[in-house]
Amino acid sequence: MQSETVETIAPAVRPALPMPLWEFVGMIAAMMALNALAIDTMLPALHDIAQSYGLQEANDQQLVIFAYVLGFGAPQLVFGPISDSVGRKKIVLGCIAFYTITGFACMAATSFSMLLVIRFLQGIAASGIRVIAVSVVRDLMGGRAMARLMSLVMTVFMVVPILAPSLGQGVMLFAPWQWTFGILGIAGLLMMGWITLRLPETLPAENRPPLNIGGSFKAYKQVLTTRVTLGYMCASGVIFGALFSYVASSEQVFRDVFNKSETFVLWFAGIAGALSIANFMNSRIVERIGMRRVSHTVLLGFIVLAGVNTLAMIQFGERLIIFYPLFALTFACFGLIGANFSALAMEPLGKIAGTGSAAYGFMTTTVASFFGWLVASRFNGSVVPILEGYVGLGLGCLLIVLFTEKGRLFGSRDDPEYED
Structure with missing residues (x-):
């Protein structure tokens, strides 16, 4: 396993991985996991946070999640072009340092409004980390190889949603809820050390376009005028709304509907475990079956299951x-x-992977969180309005995919021999 390089994954001529495959997957997953850690660790603390700050509205505690996600979204549009021009490593180290500082700062928030502001700033820091993580992968591979590696990354990454709520609940047995944010600062420090020591720059200087407004506008224009990229970005922005709505409302669902507050972390971990298994399954089948066949079939399954x-x-x-x-x-x-x-959207973008990653991240965070908020805010003590929202989001995503693919589902346009 340690000697496996990118040539094992993709026959195309691309640079070798800068470290053993297992470590590269772990590092990218850990970079992305900082975002999941910032969302999931404090889920068991949301009720305590609401009581501590004397919140009156039943769903106001969800703002701890959505303030962070709001900060996470739009700044990616800035970090993408910057990382394409100056490289990946300096940007990601700066973002992780800011993420660390804001993690500790959340502990000192004296009001709910202050906490939301700091969470917003922390989301900005995490947005740069997410852009770089995907860009580093795209620097080294593309197509089905990228889809497979990202599936492996997501398999490892999903360990965090499984463990993070339990970690937060464990911390609260020995310390006040503020330390569910302190964990983020500690994680940031560890990640900075790992990247500093082990990750080289993955974007050669000769492949970096100059940083200017005109160049950035041209890069985003290319993203927005590439049919496949734009279509799958929009489709992801819609369907990921279901994921955000679940994260925001899950504690209330299991506490208020099913009376499982004491075992919430176990039920939450079960969902994350199902996601992790599915990601691993995708890594085993996507190169053989194809990205479109897999994702289109499963999208229909999502709609049917939510409807049932x-x-x-x-x-x-x-x-x-x-x-x-x-x-x-x-x-x-x-x-x-x-x-x-993600792989379908990123594949056509090549040297502007940072810009593409930023635009994709914006759609799957800011836009998705808006749809997620619309669904989660309908929670009224019943899961039915939320499930109805999932059906609607699935249908909306399907319509976008149909438009993108010109009415053709289950195609093999990601095959090397396919011509538009």
Whole structure:
């Protein structure tokens, strides 16, 4: 395993990985996991945060998540062109340093408004980390090889949503809820050391376009006028709204609907585990079957599963024994959609991978969080409005994919021999 390089994954001529494959996958997953850690670790603390600051509205605690996601979205549009022009390593180290500082700063917030501002700033820092993580992968590979590696990354990455709520709940057994944010600062320090010692610059100087407004505008114009890139970015922005709505409302769902507050972290981990298994499955089948065949089929499955769960809750009542298996299968679909949509969107972009990664990240965070907020804010003590929202998001995503593919699903346009 340690001697495996990118040539093992993709026959195309690309630079060798700068480290063993297992370490590269782990590093990219850890960079992306800083974002998941910043969202999931404090989920068990949301109720305590609401009580500590005396929040009056039932869903106001969700703003701890959405303030961070709001900061996470748009700045990616800036970090992308900058990283394309000056390189990856300096930018990511600066962003991780700021992420670390804001993690510790959250502990000192004296009001809920201050906490939300700091969380917004922390999201900005995390946005740069996410852009660089995807850009580094695209610097070294593309196509199905990228989809496979990103699936491996997501398989490792999903360990964080499985463990993070338990980590947060464990911390709260010995320390106040503020330390669920302190963990983020500690994680940032460890990540800075790893990258400093092991990750070289992956974008050669000769491949960097000059940094100027005109060049950035031209790069974004290329992104927005590339049909496949724009289509799969928009489709991802819609379908990922379901993921954000789940993260924001999950603690309330399991506490208020199913009376499982004490075991919430276990139920949450089960969903994340299903996602991780699906990501690993995708890494095993995508190079053989193709990104479009896999993701289009599973998107239809997402819609059907969400619809069946909605009808089951209406017909039989909100019973966990029915809801949970269907819900886990629904969210497992993300493991077979996310990496493939990302690879499809990034494949045509080549040297402007940073810009493309930034635009894709904006769609799957800022736009997705808006849809997620629309769905999560409908929570009224019942899961039915949320499940109905998932059906709507799935149908919206399907329409965008149909438009992008000119009405053709399950195609093999990602095959090398395909011509538009």
